[in-house]
Structure formats: structure tokens, C-alpha cells
Amino acid sequence: MLSLSPTLQTKLSTPLTIGTVQVNSRVLQSPLSGVTDLVFRRLVRRYAPSSMLYTEMVQASEIHHLQELPRVMEVDPQEHPISIQLFDCRPDFMAEAARKAVAQGADTIDINMGCPVNKITKKGGGSSLLRQPEVAAEIVKTVVEAVPIPVTVKTRIGWDDQEINILDFARRLEDAGAQMLTLHGRTRAQGYTGQARWEWIAKVKEILSIPVIANGDIFSVESAVRCLMETGADGVMCSRGTLGYPFLVGEIDYFLKTGQLLPQPSLDERLQCAKEHLQGLWEYKGQRGIYQSRKHMTWYVKGFPGAGELRDQLSRITSVEEGYFLLDSVLI
Numbered sequence: 001m002l003s004l005s006p007t008l009q010t011k012l013s014t015p016l017t018i019g020t021v022q023v024n025s026r027v028l029q030s031p032l033s034g035v036t037d038l039v040f041r042r043l044v045r046r047y048a049p050s051s052m053l054y055t056e057m058v059q060a061s062e063i064h065h066l067q068e069l070p071r072v073m074e075v076d077p078q079e080h081p082i083s084i085q086l087f088d089c090r091p092d093f094m095a096e097a098a099r100k101a102v103a104q105g106a107d108t109i110d111i112n113m114g115c116p117v118n119k120i121t122k123k124g125g126g127s128s129l130l131r132q133p134e135v136a137a138e139i140v141k142t143v144v145e146a147v148p149i150p151v152t153v154k155t156r157i158g159w160d161d162q163e164i165n166i167l168d169f170a171r172r173l174e175d176a177g178a179q180m181l182t183l184h185g186r187t188r189a190q191g192y193t194g195q196a197r198w199e200w201i202a203k204v205k206e207i208l209s210i211p212v213i214a215n216g217d218i219f220s221v222e223s224a225v226r227c228l229m230e231t232g233a234d235g236v237m238c239s240r241g242t243l244g245y246p247f248l249v250g251e252i253d254y255f256l257k258t259g260q261l262l263p264q265p266s267l268d269e270r271l272q273c274a275k276e277h278l279q280g281l282w283e284y285k286g287q288r289g290i291y292q293s294r295k296h297m298t299w300y301v302k303g304f305p306g307a308g309e310l311r312d313q314l315s316r317i318t319s320v321e322e323g324y325f326l327l328d329s330v331l332i
């Protein structure tokens with residue numbers, strides 16, 4: 001049977017303190033580019049009323065050149081606590097973007113130092129900052145000085161197996177003023193392959209005073225509990241496990257607070273949720289939202305009976321009605 005030790009249960013049922021911000025949950029919904037827009041976050045929030053949510057990452061230098069802020073920085077007054085995630089390698093642009101994020105209503109600013117995508121690392125952002133620790137620390141320091149809210153960082157354990165420098169890197173970020181570190185237990189070279197190496201999260205937790213959040217391969221309540229026990233981390237962040245399953249953060253949160261497992265959502269509930277997601281994307285983004293919904297819809301039905309063909313059809317929908325028709329066909 002799944003259970004937490006009484007000490008761990010006590011710790012994990014107390015609020016998470018991120019500098020001046022208190023969050024009444026130790027489970028966080030990660031930033032996911034192309035996924036964690038306002039529509040998705042609303043669904044996560046329904047099941048996880050107090051967890052920290054994150055926007056998709058936003059490039060600071062892009063904001064600098066725009067007249068209007070991009071929609072990814074839009075925050076619903078109902079969805080606090082929320083962090084706006086920024087990336088770039090220029091401290092001045094990051095400070096400017098962070099001030100705009102505060103005006104948007106962000107509760108914290110998160111700095112992305114983990115993205116492995118070439119397009120971003122080539123410009124010196126995301127995980128490439130692991131190779132430029134001085135610049136990374138300078139970014140944190142500059143942003144901390146620019147805004148009155150906590151600044152946090154999300155990163156990986158190193159560039160590749162030859163360069164696992166997270167211990168030194170994490171210390172520098174803390175010294176520069178970061179108020180929380182989320183650590184994805186993979187190197188940049190690993191991308192999303194192989195296993196997350198939680199042992200590195202445990203090592204980082206031992207040397208930092210700020211909260212350390214474990215990330216990587218949290219796909220269930222069971223894996224979250226195992227990760228918390230193995231790492232001693234202050235919380236867990238869910239990522240791919242929430243694709244087509246916005247219930248996950250709430251399920252883990254409920255277990256950490258009560259020691260009880262919530263009943264899994266029924267097939268019908270999952271389909272209703274998919275429909276709401278589709279409708280929401282249509283209302284929020286119009287036809288572009290329908291195109292974006294295709295991947296979400298295929299994730300929702302993963303593992304359902306006859307999912308292969310259904311996924312294929314869902315990946316080509318052009319309207320809400322078409323999506324509803326296909327989703328309803330699951331229950332017939």
C-alpha cells in the first residue's frame with residue numbers, strides 16, 4: 001500500500017514557501033510550451049485549487065521588440081498562484097520582461113535554464129546557460145533587483161554526462177538570489193530520453209537552503225511519492241504526465257494532504273474534460289485553437305479502446321463539432 005512516513009506527510013502537508021509567497025500545495029504544474037495556456041491551466045486549477053501553475057515560456061528579447069504583450073503572458077485573475085516563465089541570455093531584457101510580468105499579475109518569475117531545443121540554446125538561452133554559470137547568475141541577480149516578487153529557476157543537471165555541473169550551478173543561483181530551484185533530473189543531451197536521475201536532485205537538496213522541486217518522470221501518485229522519498233525534495237512538478245490528463249497535479253496534491261487516493265476519473269469524465277478543453281481552445285483562439293487542440297485530443301484518448309484510429313481522426317479535426325462527434329463515439 002502506498003504511504004508516506006509521518007514526518008514526510010507532515011512536511012508535505014504544510015505550505016511551500018517561495019520567498020515571500022506561500023503556496024498551499026507541494027505539487028506544481030510545469031510550464032509546457034504549446035500546452036499550458038490559459039485554457040489548459042483552467043482545467044488543472046479545477047482539480048488542483050492551490051497548486052502553482054506556470055505559463056508557457058516567453059522570450060524576453062521578443063517582448064522587448066513587441067508593442068503589445070504576447071497572449072501567453074495573459075493571466076486570469078482566478079488562477080493564482082501563477083508564475084510567468086521567461087527565457088533569454090540578456091539580463092537587461094530579462095529584467096524588463098520580468099517587470100512586465102509583474103504588471104500582468106505574476107506571483108513569481110521563473111527563469112528557464114533547462115530548455116534543450118537547439119533554436120533556443122544556440123541563442124544562449126535555456127539549458128545553454130548551464131555552460132555559462134556567470135551569465136546565469138548575472139541574469140538571476142538582475143531580475144531579482146528588478147522586481148518585488150520571488151524569482152525562481154528551472155534547470156537540468158548539466159549539459160551532458162561529461163558536464164554534470166548542477167551542484168556548483170545551483171549554489172551560484174542561490175547566491176544570486178533565486179528563491180526556489182526546480183530541477184529536471186536529466187542532462188541537456190538526454191532531451192526527454194532515458195530516466196530522470198533523481199539522485200542528483202537529492203544531492204542538490206542537501207546543499208541548498210531554498211526549496212528544491214523535483215521534476216522528471218512524475219507520471220502518477222506512486223512515482224511522486226517515490227521521488228519525494230528518494231530525493232527529500234520540497235515538492236514535485238508534473239509535466240508530460242499531465243498531457244491529456246489535467247487531473248494529475250490534483251491527484252498527487254490530494255494524496256500528499258490526506259494520505260488517500262482519489263478515485264480515478266471515469267472514462268466519461270475524461271471525455272467531458274477533453275470536450276471542455278476543445279471548446280475552450282476554440283473560444284480563446286478561434287480556428288488556430290482547433291488546430292492546437294488536435295494534439296491534446298489525441299493525448300486524451302491514449303490507451304482507450306480503438307484509440308489508434310480515433311487518434312488518427314482526432315489529429316485532423318477542423319471544428320468543435322467534429323471533435324465532439326469523435327469523442328462521443330468512444331462511449332457508444
Ligand SMILES: Cc1cc2nc3c(=O)[nH]c(=O)nc-3n(C[C@H](O)[C@H](O)[C@H](O)COP(=O)(O)O)c2cc1C
Pocket residue numbers: 030031032033034035055056057085112114115154184192196215216217218219237238239240241
Ligand atoms: C511539450 C513540452 C513542452 C515543454 N515546455 C517547457 C517550457 O516552456 N518551459 C520549461 O521550463 N520546460 C518545458 N518543458 C519541460 C518540462 O517542463 C519538464 O521539465 C520535462 O518534461 C521533464 O518532466 P517529465 O519527465 O515529467 O515530462 C517542456 C516539455 C514538453 C514535453
